[in-house]
Amino acid sequence: MKVTLLKTLTKEKYSFNCGRWLDINEEDNEIVRELPAEGSLVTEVMPVIKYRVTVCTGTVSGSGTDANVFVCLIGDQGDTGERVLYNCINTVNKFEKGNADEFFVEAVTLKQVRRVRIGHDGKGGSSGWYLAKVIVREEGQPESEAVEFPCYRWLDKNEDDGQIVRELVPAGESPLLKNVSYHISVKTGDIPGASSDSRVFIKLYGEKADSSKEPLLVSDNDLGNYFERGRVDEFTLDMMDIGKINRILIGHDNVGLRSGWFLASVQITVPVQGRQYMFPCNRWLDKDEADGRVEVEVYPSEILPTEKLINYEVSVVTGDVRAAGTNAKVFMQIYGETGKTELIILENRSNNFERGATDIFKREAADVGKIYKIRIGHDGTGIGDGWFLESVTLKRLSGKAKESDKKKKKKKSDEEEEEDTKAEGGMDVYTFVAHRWLAKDEGDKELVVELVPDGESDLEENTYEVHVLTGTVWGAGTDANVFLSIYGMERGDTGERQLKRSNNLNKFEKGQVDVFTIKAIDLGELKKLRIRHDNSGSRPSWFLERVEIIDLKESTTYYFPCQRWLAVEEDDGQIARELVPVDEAFVKKDSENDSQSPATLGLEQKGGIYMLSSFLN
Numbered sequence: 001m002k003v004t005l006l007k008t009l010t011k012e013k014y015s016f017n018c019g020r021w022l023d024i025n026e027e028d029n030e031i032v033r034e035l036p037a038e039g040s041l042v043t044e045v046m047p048v049i050k051y052r053v054t055v056c057t058g059t060v061s062g063s064g065t066d067a068n069v070f071v072c073l074i075g076d077q078g079d080t081g082e083r084v085l086y087n088c089i090n091t092v093n094k095f096e097k098g099n100a101d102e103f104f105v106e107a108v109t110l111k112q113v114r115r116v117r118i119g120h121d122g123k124g125g126s127s128g129w130y131l132a133k134v135i136v137r138e139e140g141q142p143e144s145e146a147v148e149f150p151c152y153r154w155l156d157k158n159e160d161d162g163q164i165v166r167e168l169v170p171a172g173e174s175p176l177l178k179n180v181s182y183h184i185s186v187k188t189g190d191i192p193g194a195s196s197d198s199r200v201f202i203k204l205y206g207e208k209a210d211s212s213k214e215p216l217l218v219s220d221n222d223l224g225n226y227f228e229r230g231r232v233d234e235f236t237l238d239m240m241d242i243g244k245i246n247r248i249l250i251g252h253d254n255v256g257l258r259s260g261w262f263l264a265s266v267q268i269t270v271p272v273q274g275r276q277y278m279f280p281c282n283r284w285l286d287k288d289e290a291d292g293r294v295e296v297e298v299y300p301s302e303i304l305p306t307e308k309l310i311n312y313e314v315s316v317v318t319g320d321v322r323a324a325g326t327n328a329k330v331f332m333q334i335y336g337e338t339g340k341t342e343l344i345i346l347e348n349r350s351n352n353f354e355r356g357a358t359d360i361f362k363r364e365a366a367d368v369g370k371i372y373k374i375r376i377g378h379d380g381t382g383i384g385d386g387w388f389l390e391s392v393t394l395k396r397l398s399g400k401a402k403e404s405d406k407k408k409k410k411k412k413s414d415e416e417e418e419e420d421t422k423a424e425g426g427m428d429v430y431t432f433v434a435h436r437w438l439a440k441d442e443g444d445k446e447l448v449v450e451l452v453p454d455g456e457s458d459l460e461e462n463t464y465e466v467h468v469l470t471g472t473v474w475g476a477g478t479d480a481n482v483f484l485s486i487y488g489m490e491r492g493d494t495g496e497r498q499l500k501r502s503n504n505l506n507k508f509e510k511g512q513v514d515v516f517t518i519k520a521i522d523l524g525e526l527k528k529l530r531i532r533h534d535n536s537g538s539r540p541s542w543f544l545e546r547v548e549i550i551d552l553k554e555s556t557t558y559y560f561p562c563q564r565w566l567a568v569e570e571d572d573g574q575i576a577r578e579l580v581p582v583d584e585a586f587v588k589k590d591s592e593n594d595s596q597s598p599a600t601l602g603l604e605q606k607g608g609i610y611m612l613s614s615f616l617n
Helices: 399-406 414-424 583-597
Strands: 003-004 013-015 050-059 069-075 100-108 111-121 129-136 147-155 167-170 179-190 198-205 232-239 245-251 261-270 274-283 295-298 302-303 310-316 330-336 344-346 356-364 369-376 387-397 427-438 448-451 461-470 484-490 513-521 527-532 540-551 556-566 574-580 605-608 609-612
Touching: 013 427, 050 069, 069 100, 069 129, 069 330, 069 527, 111 129, 111 147, 129 167, 147 167, 179 198, 179 330, 198 261, 245 261, 245 274, 310 330, 310 344, 330 387, 369 387, 369 427, 369 513, 427 448, 448 513, 461 484, 484 513, 484 540, 527 540, 527 556, 556 574, 556 583
Parallel strands: none
Antiparallel strands: 003 013, 050 100, 050 129, 069 111, 111 167, 129 147, 179 232, 179 261, 198 245, 245 295, 261 274, 274 302, 310 356, 310 387, 330 344, 330 369, 369 448, 387 427, 461 513, 461 540, 484 527, 527 574, 540 556, 605 609
16 A cells, blocks of 8 residues: 655655555554655655553552553654554453553654653543553663653542543653643533533644644533533643644534534633633534534634743652541642742542552642742541641752743754753752641641741741730620631741630630630741631621730730721621731730720620620620
């Protein structure tokens, strides 16, 4: 067999010789061939290489899969395209727990293989798959030339992040950091018959590269039936950086009882780029409507700037002690020299934070510069919420790697390009050792802890004794839950802490002083606090007199006067206040004035009238 390509405008002619079977029952049983270009215009015919691909399934419970697995090798000279791995050369029952299944993928040389894209179609009785790693080497080359692409993650709609396709990078690099997340929101039109049962796919075309046709199978917002009338379905594609998106191709396979689909729009947010792309469509993708097309190319109507984020890889190790695991919601916050991240929730579709387990998450958050502390804890919900945290490891691409991207202002020599590649491989790694309980009935009974990177001896934990003085006006006490954040001049803040454990059984009663302890990395001089309640309980309204905070390390007391209501029906209706410290003399003067007030004479104000407290109570 021979294939000839002719450029009609220039009459340039290329030949592609095959002379082989494409038959599952003949020769090597392959039905896909790659052919190098030949002819007078080709100075060098590229060689066809046989790649030995070893796919190692993990050993955790339920690792194996019955789904159809495919692989795509990506190298310096293109890729192999998706190849279904059906012809295993060393085992009969493929992709079983603990297997190392070998396959041949024949293709025109890729030169160096840089990435492996591997996934499955989600079909079969038990399609979920735990992939350990993929090993690739050219046939005939020594084992030492093999390149390992670790995964050690689920490709399962019900585990981890729900993805069933992953792009892997060589050992020593992190796919969680290298890959870019494309957050895709697909809006179905709000007109009769707009919904579709078909399998929807999308392809992104970028300045640097194009994606494959990616099926949109697992939504982030878990709405059940996808692509229903008037609804927005959200998906995430995690893959190589394709650069600025020029256009998309979106469509469906036209299969199902209601295959036709009215697509309103597509929105793609790429936090690592700091861009949001808007793709209006407002048309039918239906064999029986409009022009009968079931796929369409769409160009962005506008590209909006968004906050630019970076990738963090978070590894959390739960201790190997009795009842160490938790079912509570775990959160963390990262603090660095240039700021802090938002609160980061650590959850996915798996059962995380089990005894002795290591759970790994990818999160996009602000670049905070050199990291000096994290705060991690849980909300105390669920059965068995107590948690023994062993350690946390944070990884991100190093500052040098990111800086190298900014310096690419002119075309470089091959040697300069190679230097930048090495720089981009660098990672900043921070290890935080906890080895402690975060539990209501263990250790210090705290659910939140602040940790500094291992080896950072100049940062120390400090203890802040918080005195909360409730006012003496009528109805001053509250049954609501109260929360406090303390801010320092030098080292960030404590984050919001619920004031749970007081020296009094019934907290925040009229005229009462409640004392709490908050532990945090030393904040330096205090500059403000924020206090609020959640407006819960039968009597949520609260008149706060003041807050006093004693820095036990420095033996310094800070006074934060308030003398206002935190109530939706009193004062300005606010239930949160920001307070700044004042001199002690100001507080004492204020107290002397209070000594002559009606409250000190046993009177309370109700409406505009003062009455005896004993009468009111």
